[in-house]
Amino acid sequence: MRDGDHYVVNGQKTWTTLGQYADMIFCLVRTSNEGKKQEGISFLLIDMKTPGIEVRPIILLDGEHEVNEVFFTDVRVPVENLVGEENRGWTYAKYLLTYERSNIAGVGSSMAALDHLKRIAATQRKGGRPLSEDPLFAARIARVEIDLENMKTTNLRVLAAATHGAPPLEQGAMLKIRGTEIRQEITSLTRRALGPYAQPFVSEALDEGYNGEPVGPDYAAPVAADYFNNRKLSIFGGSNEVQREIITKALLEL
Amino acid sequence: MDFHHSEDRQMLADTLGRYLQQRYPIETRHRIAASDAGWSREQWAALAELGVVGALFDEAAGGFGGGGFDIAAVFEPLGRALVVEPFLGTLMAGRVLARAGGHDALLGEVIAGGTLVAFAHEEPQSRYDLADVETRATGSGDGWTLAGRKAVVAQIEAADRILVSARIAGAPGDEAGIGLFLVDRPAHGLAIRGYPLIDGGRGGELVLDATPATLVSDDAYPLIEDAVAAGIVALVWEAVGVMDVLKAATLDYLRTRRQFGVPIGKFQALQHRMATVALEIEQARSAAINAADALGGDRHVRERAVSAAKYTIGRAGTLAAEEAIQMHGGIGMTWELPLSHHAKRLTMIGHQLGDEDHHLGRYIALGRAA
Numbered sequence: 146m147r148d149g150d151h152y153v154v155n156g157q158k159t160w161t162t163l164g165q166y167a168d169m170i171f172c173l174v175r176t177s178n179e180g181k182k183q184e185g186i187s188f189l190l191i192d193m194k195t196p197g198i199e200v201r202p203i204i205l206l207d208g209e210h211e212v213n214e215v216f217f218t219d220v221r222v223p224v225e226n227l228v229g230e231e232n233r234g235w236t237y238a239k240y241l242l243t244y245e246r247s248n249i250a251g252v253g254s255s256m257a258a259l260d261h262l263k264r265i266a267a268t269q270r271k272g273g274r275p276l277s278e279d280p281l282f283a284a285r286i287a288r289v290e291i292d293l294e295n296m297k298t299t300n301l302r303v304l305a306a307a308t309h310g311a312p313p314l315e316q317g318a319m320l321k322i323r324g325t326e327i328r329q330e331i332t333s334l335t336r337r338a339l340g341p342y343a344q345p346f347v348s349e350a351l352d353e354g355y356n357g358e359p360v361g362p363d364y365a366a367p368v369a370a371d372y373f374n375n376r377k378l379s380i381f382g383g384s385n386e387v388q389r390e391i392i393t394k395a396l397l398e399l
Numbered sequence: 400m401d402f403h404h405s406e407d408r409q410m411l412a413d414t415l416g417r418y419l420q421q422r423y424p425i426e427t428r429h430r431i432a433a434s435d436a437g438w439s440r441e442q443w444a445a446l447a448e449l450g451v452v453g454a455l456f457d458e459a460a461g462g463f464g465g466g467g468f469d470i471a472a473v474f475e476p477l478g479r480a481l482v483v484e485p486f487l488g489t490l491m492a493g494r495v496l497a498r499a500g501g502h503d504a505l506l507g508e509v510i511a512g513g514t515l516v517a518f519a520h521e522e523p524q525s526r527y528d529l530a531d532v533e534t535r536a537t538g539s540g541d542g543w544t545l546a547g548r549k550a551v552v553a554q555i556e557a558a559d560r561i562l563v564s565a566r567i568a569g570a571p572g573d574e575a576g577i578g579l580f581l582v583d584r585p586a587h588g589l590a591i592r593g594y595p596l597i598d599g600g601r602g603g604e605l606v607l608d609a610t611p612a613t614l615v616s617d618d619a620y621p622l623i624e625d626a627v628a629a630g631i632v633a634l635v636w637e638a639v640g641v642m643d644v645l646k647a648a649t650l651d652y653l654r655t656r657r658q659f660g661v662p663i664g665k666f667q668a669l670q671h672r673m674a675t676v677a678l679e680i681e682q683a684r685s686a687a688i689n690a691a692d693a694l695g696g697d698r699h700v701r702e703r704a705v706s707a708a709k710y711t712i713g714r715a716g717t718l719a720a721e722e723a724i725q726m727h728g729g730i731g732m733t734w735e736l737p738l739s740h741h742a743k744r745l746t747m748i749g750h751q752l753g754d755e756d757h758h759l760g761r762y763i764a765l766g767r768a769a
Contacts, residue, residue: 160729205732206724206739207597271526271757273572281756333717336746340526341551343750346597360594360604361523361550369597373743376724377732384728386668 147176152189152227154197154220160381164200164213167193172217173234188234190226197221205377207370208348240311242383250324251378252300255293258331262286265338265364276338285337289330296323315395318388325378325385336372343369402688404472408464411454412472418449419480425737428481428599437593437601438484438557446484447512455490460497461506467691470629471636478640481744483600485554487751490633491518491626492562495579498625499616505560516581517558518630519549519605520623527753529623530574534607536565543580543612546588549605553751556593556603559584563607567617579619580612587611598747599740624702627752631705632694634748635687635712641745642680642716645723648738649673652727669726676722679715686711703765706758712748713755720745 146153154174164170170191177185191198197220202210229237266277266286276282303316336343342361349355350366359366379385404412423442431439446452454469456462464470470490477486493509493516496502508514525531534547545565555561561582569576582589588608596602616622653664653673663669686708693704720742724731731738749755 204734206734206743208734269526270524272528273531276526279756279760281760285756336750337754337756339750340754341521341750342523344551344596344598344602344747345594347594358592360592369747373597373739373746376721377729379725380728380732384725386666389668 147224148221150224151221152176152187152224154189154191154217154222156217158215158217159212160203161200161213161215162211164193164215165202165210169193170215171228173238176234177232183235185232186234186238187231188228188237189222190228191217191220191222192226195220195222205374207373209370209374211374242317250296250300250320251328252293252297252324255296255324255327255331258328258335259286259290259293261364262331262335262338265335265362268362268364269338269340271340282334282338285334289327289334292323292330293327296320296327299323313395315392318383318391321382322379322385322388322392328378329375332368332372332375335368339365339368346370404468408454408468408472411450411464411469412476414449415446415451415473416476416479418446419476419482423480423482425481425740428483429740432481432483432599433595436557437595437599438554442482443484443515444512447510451486452489452493452512453510455486456493456497456506456510460493461503461510465494465497467629467632467694470632470694471687471691474633474636475640475643478637478744479644481599481641481740483554485515485517485557487630487633488517488553488555488558489515491630492516494626494629495562495615495619495622498622499579502615514560515554515558517552517555517561518626519552519555519561520564520627521550521552523548523550523604525550527757528572529627530577530620531571532564532566532577533571534563534565536567536578536580536612538567543578543614544588544609545580545582545607545612546609547607549607551602552605553596553602554600555591555605556601561605562615563605563612564619564623565612574620575618577619577623578617579615579622581615582607582610582612596747598743621698624698628694628701628705630752631709632687632690634751635683635690635705635708638712638716638745638748639680639684639687641741641748642683642719644741645719645738645745646677646680648741649676649723649726672722672726676719679718683711683715699765699769703762706753706762706765709753710755710758710762713758716745716749717755 170193172189172191173186174189175185176187179185197218199216201214203212203214205211266282267275269276271279300320303320342365345360347360347366451473453462454464454473457465489509493506496506509516522533534545537544545563563580563582565578565580567576567578588610590606591603593601593603653669654662656663690704690708693701723738724742727738730736733739
């Protein structure tokens with residue numbers, strides 16, 4: 146609602162990542178009910194210290210406070226905090242989401258996570274030999290490594306196309322689906338690699354500066370929690386089901 | 400064929416289920432699981448009073464059950480309610496004591512709920528290999544002392560006595576030369592490092608250094624294998640209970656959560672995925688039936704069936720846990736939803752007594768040996 150030289154914002158946002166630390170928040174807000182649903186949305190930058198904003202934590206299944214609900218009650222936002230033009234917010238958001246989805250492939254973090262997994266698999270023992278030499282486990286690692294090699298090239302192809310303008314939405318969707326599946330598979334294999342030592346959960350061991358004796362191998366502490374936390378990857382940024390619909394919608398042209 | 404429990408077993412399962420529904424709701428479970436002790440002595444006493452411990456042992460051992468389907472009837476409801484009390488360790492330790500013979504008084508205390516005995520067999524390096532025992536037993540005069548380490552023993556801090564495997568002769572990996580011993584608490588050279596488990600409750604590492612011990616068996620491998628087989632039957636039925644809860648919660652969500660003006664269960668993509676999960680759960684239940692059926696029989700048949708079941712549960716459990724979270728979307732990721740705790744427990748069952756790959760390999764090896 147526009148009120149003089151302010152917008153008055155009411156409503157609720159959810160899954161706001163690390164919102165408890167934020168000074169400012171970008172918000173998509175409805176400024177008009179006319180036309181299609183995608184029209185009438187505006188992009189605002191809001192100071193988190195403005196009266197009427199309440200941040201409530203959402204605790205995730207690994208016990209961590211990472212995301213929040215943010216409530217807005219009669220929050221007054223100066224008109225100059227409007228980003229771009231009024232009612233054009235969805236256009237800007239779509240553009241950002243395309244880039245969120247190419248970044249969400251997370252090729253770099255998958256490469257680092259795969260290296261870490263391989264070091265763990267070389268250290269863990271199974272039947273007196275390194276776990277990395279176990280045919281079943283070696284096959285699991287090889288499959289995800291091949292998938293990641295393929296994804297590196299797929300990602301570069303989309304990026305190359307992006308230098309000539311925003312890539313088609315379905316390409317971003319493909320990166321999102323397979324990129325997150327690869328990241329999840331690597332965290333799943335890391336969890337499996339630990340054997341019984343995936344079970345202990347000493348949460349203090351995840352704090353900076355912790356120098357207590359580790360339970361089991363020194364790399365074990367965060368692994369199972371990471372696996373559970375990373376289940377979010379196929380849900381956020383547009384769930385992988387939504388991404389699949391984007392792909393077939395673009396391909397089928399029905 | 401009749402796949403129903405006998406009347407007695409069904410009555411026990413129903414009684415236990417009702418008790419847990421009323422006395423062990425999820426809020427209570429969270430409080431117990433996160434407490435300093437990580438279990439509840441009051442709950443344990445009440446459950447023992449109901450006969451839940453006695454159902455795990457046969458009449459010769461002072462119980463009134465002890466068969467594969469008795470274990471199933473107990474652990475399925477325990478799984479549904481995410482019970483953290485030390486049933487698994489009690490089953491395995493008690494089974495060893497019963498087979499070894501000569502421990503009637505101790506077994507009586509265990510069944511009555513007054514004494515807890517933990518089963519400490521796996522070691523930091525053993526990764527599910529039952530014969531990989533490095534802990535050493537040394538005869539000294541007319542007694543024994545133990546030295547070594549045991550890994551991730553569920554609820555070991557709660558134990559009054561600990562049943563420990565240790566090598567009397569031979570090398571790690573040999574099935575011969577493994578003994579089982581009872582160790583008291585406290586005891587010389589015995590240290591426990593306890594910690595929370597990611598799926599609730601507590602576990603611990605056991606360190607023994609010249610710790611005095613009483614011999615239970617000097618040829619213990621067959622006893623260990625039998626106890627672990629029973630433990631696997633327990634875990635796969637616990638998993639079946641957990642999976643049924645995940646399935647019911649997910650179906651409920653698909654029916655009620657609306658998007659684009661319809662329940663999301665109307666979307667074919669989700670229907671097909673739900674159908675796959677339901678199918679895998681039924682396959683897993685069948686594997687659990689096969690394992691329970693084989694528990695009292697021929698060793699080779701039994702071991703193949705328990706490895707097949709643990710492999711199946713490992714695979715289906717990961718799928719069921721991941722899909723339940725995924726189909727719930729963001730809300731499935733939250734601590735507030737009981738479902739996320741069922742998903743964690745189901746995943747961690749995969750890390751107990753051998754994972755999917757371990758039991759697939761073992762199933763192949765047992766097939767070759769036939």
